[in-house]
Amino acid sequence: MRDDDPRLPSSPGFWRSPLRGPWFTSVLGIVLLVGITVLFVTGLVSYAAYNPDLARVNDQTPDKGILGFYLFAWPTNPYWLYRVTQGLHVTLGITLIPVLLAKLWSVVPRLFALPPARSLAHALERISLLLLVGGGLFEFTTGVLNVQLDYVFPGSFYPLHFYGAWVFFAAFVAHAALKLPTAVRSLRRRREARGEPVPRAPEPGELVSPRPLPPTVSRRGALWFVGGASLLLLVTTAGQSIGGALRRTALLAPHGGADPGGGPNGFQINKTAAYAGIDAAETGEEAWRLVVTGRTGTVRLSRAQLLRLPLHSSALPIACVEGWSTEDQWWRGVRLRDLAALVGYDGDPPDLFVESLQRRGAFRRAALRANQVADPRSLLALYVNGEALSPDHGHPARIIVPAAPGVLNTKWVARLTFGDL
Numbered sequence: 001m002r003d004d005d006p007r008l009p010s011s012p013g014f015w016r017s018p019l020r021g022p023w024f025t026s027v028l029g030i031v032l033l034v035g036i037t038v039l040f041v042t043g044l045v046s047y048a049a050y051n052p053d054l055a056r057v058n059d060q061t062p063d064k065g066i067l068g069f070y071l072f073a074w075p076t077n078p079y080w081l082y083r084v085t086q087g088l089h090v091t092l093g094i095t096l097i098p099v100l101l102a103k104l105w106s107v108v109p110r111l112f113a114l115p116p117a118r119s120l121a122h123a124l125e126r127i128s129l130l131l132l133v134g135g136g137l138f139e140f141t142t143g144v145l146n147v148q149l150d151y152v153f154p155g156s157f158y159p160l161h162f163y164g165a166w167v168f169f170a171a172f173v174a175h176a177a178l179k180l181p182t183a184v185r186s187l188r189r190r191r192e193a194r195g196e197p198v199p200r201a202p203e204p205g206e207l208v209s210p211r212p213l214p215p216t217v218s219r220r221g222a223l224w225f226v227g228g229a230s231l232l233l234l235v236t237t238a239g240q241s242i243g244g245a246l247r248r249t250a251l252l253a254p255h256g257g258a259d260p261g262g263g264p265n266g267f268q269i270n271k272t273a274a275y276a277g278i279d280a281a282e283t284g285e286e287a288w289r290l291v292v293t294g295r296t297g298t299v300r301l302s303r304a305q306l307l308r309l310p311l312h313s314s315a316l317p318i319a320c321v322e323g324w325s326t327e328d329q330w331w332r333g334v335r336l337r338d339l340a341a342l343v344g345y346d347g348d349p350p351d352l353f354v355e356s357l358q359r360r361g362a363f364r365r366a367a368l369r370a371n372q373v374a375d376p377r378s379l380l381a382l383y384v385n386g387e388a389l390s391p392d393h394g395h396p397a398r399i400i401v402p403a404a405p406g407v408l409n410t411k412w413v414a415r416l417t418f419g420d421l
Contacts, residue, residue, distance in 0.1 A: 006211075009112040018212035020106055022186035024219045025207055028103040028226070029183050033176055035096045040169045042089035046321065047162060049074045049082050049405050054351065055367035055421045058408075060158030067166055076375040079402035083319035086405070087241025090323025093143050094237045094252070098229035100136055102222075109207060121178065128175040135168025147322050149254055149270075156362070240324040243317075255324035264385030265393050267326045268318070270406065273391035277359030278412050280391070288396050290380075294343025294418040303396045306382060309334050314377040320406035331400045333381035336373045340418045349373040354399055355415040363407040367421050368399070377402045380413065 006013035052059035053071045061067075075081065110129060117123035139161065146157050153160060217225075239250035250256025255268045273280075281287060289300045313332045319325035340349035352373045358364035372378055378401045382389065389395040394411030401409060 009109075010114045012109065012113075012210050014112075015109040015207075016209050016211060016213045018209065018215040019217070019219055019222050020109070020207040020209060021219070022182065022207060024222065025103065025106040026183035026186040027223060028099055028106060029176075029179065030187070031099050032096065032103055033180075035092060035099070036169070036172055039089060039093055039096070040165060040172075042085050042092075043161075043165055044070060045085045046082075046089060046405070048072055049085075049403075050408070051367065051369055054369055055353065057353075057363075057365045058367050060156060060362070061162050064162070067162075073369055073371060074403065076372055076378070076402040076404075079316055079377065080319075081403040082405055083241065083317050083325040086319055086321060087238075087323055087325060090143070090147055091234065091238045091241060093140065094147070095230045095234045097140060097144075097233060098226050100140060102226045104133060104136070106207065124174065125178050128171045128178065131167060131171030132175050135164060135171055138164050139168050147253065149322065158362075237323075241319075243325065243327045253324060254322070264387040265390035267329060268324060269392050270320060270322075271358075271361065271411075273395075273412070276356075276361065276364075276412065278357055278391065282357060283391070283396050283412065290397060290413065291415040292339055292343055292418075293416070294340060294345055296344035299342055303382065306334055306380070306397070310338060311382075312376070312379065314379055314400065314402070316377060316400055316402055318400075318406045318409060330385050331379055331381040332383040332386075333379040333397065333400075335376060336368075336378045336380060336399075336401075336416075337376070339380060339416060340373060343418055345418055350419050351421040353417040353419075353421060354410045354413060355417075356410050357412040357414045363410070366399075366408045366410050368401060368404075368408065372401050372404065373418075375402060380416070 008014060048071050050058050050060075051074050052061070052064075053068060056062060107129070110126075111133070117126060142153055142157060142161050142164065145152060146161070151157060233252070235249055236252045237250055237256075239246035239248065240253035240256045247256055260266060260268060285303060289302055290306065292299050292301065311332055312335050313330060315328040315330050317326050317328050336352065337345075337349045340352070349370060350373070351370050352368040354366050354368065356364045368378075379399075380397050381394070381400045382397055384393060389398060394413070397413045398411040399409050399413060
């Protein structure tokens with residue numbers, strides 16, 4: 001068969017949808033240009049929130065090299081910072097899925113076009129397109145699986161998604177640089193923008209079919225359909241990070257719906273005590289002791305002794321990498337900086353290394369920066385909403401720090417080590 005045989009995908013005549021064309025593709029491309037840029041930036045912000053350059057236990061990508069050039073000390077103000085940035089990252093990513101799929105559908109003829117390269121610029125465009133398609137599908141797929149807590153992919157989500165994001169965005173930038181002038185020209189063609197065909201034969205490599213089927217919907221109608229699908233995903237996802245009454249609308253989110261259980265401890269969690277391997281015998285009053293180590297040595301404190309120290313309260317949410325968060329919960333416990341003072345740090349407290357009773361899983365150990373320890377709202381929490389912590393919320397004690405990702409708010413704390421990390 002010849003390359004121009006309409007039975008072959010490499011032939012322009014094989015693709016007969018009347019919707020494909022520069023204007024339709026350009027509109028979708030401009031939406032993705034803005035949306036994916038926001039996704040990439042908020043993804044980098046999320047990675048910085050883990051303070052990966054503080055300690056190896058926080059760093060899930062230790063071989064990142066220059067890809068960590070932008071890292072900065074994560075702040076504690078505003079206290080809702082991670083809740084907003086990660087909620088935006090996840091919600092926007094899910095909302096853009098119909099746009100991404102429509103964009104891929106609109107350019108699929110280019111994946112089969114022959115010859116593979118007509119010029120250096122065309123070769124670069126084809127390479128960037130292949131990396132863009134593969135990277136986009138990989139990033140969106142791993143992101144959705146992470147939100148759904150379905151870790152069916154090989155390896156850890158953190159390095160896969162991190163390195164995949166850099167490959168995808170590099171291809172995205174290259175493709176945007178090559179195609180943006182064309183997209184702008186297409187959008188300026190007022191007649192095509194109204195859905196009217198331009199009276200000229202399609203140029204090689206263009207997306208207009210040389211023998212289109214009769215249209216059943218306009219290009220604007222197709223865009224409305226894509227926008228409606230995105231709106232539906234937004235409505236059924238966003239509530240998990242907004243909370244309140246809108247949480248019940250988050251039908252596609254694992255932490256959507258009503259707050260689980262009842263009572264003061266009836267709010268969302270990721271890992272139960274049973275999943276973490278916490279034995280009730282080792283968290284009982286007689287067995288459990290908090291080990292605090294610092295400049296002047298080590299002290300061991302029972303929960304009763306902790307309760308005799310000055311207690312303070314903080315109203316803080318829990319926000320996780322999967323995009324879900326709680327409303328502000330009322331925590332009460334001992335300030336981390338007061339515990340630092342017990343072991344010789346009367347002035348500005350240093351960094352903190354936290355260890356949990358948790359038997360398995362990532363972040364059973366975590367590091368906190370000095371600015372997080374020094375914040376008066378950072379607590380070793382013993383109570384939440386007026387009641388003792390439940391086992392699933394970290395009894396007998398857990399960390400709570402403003403603006404920190406949920407995994408750094410370590411539950412079932414066993415040991416605190418203060419000092420420069």
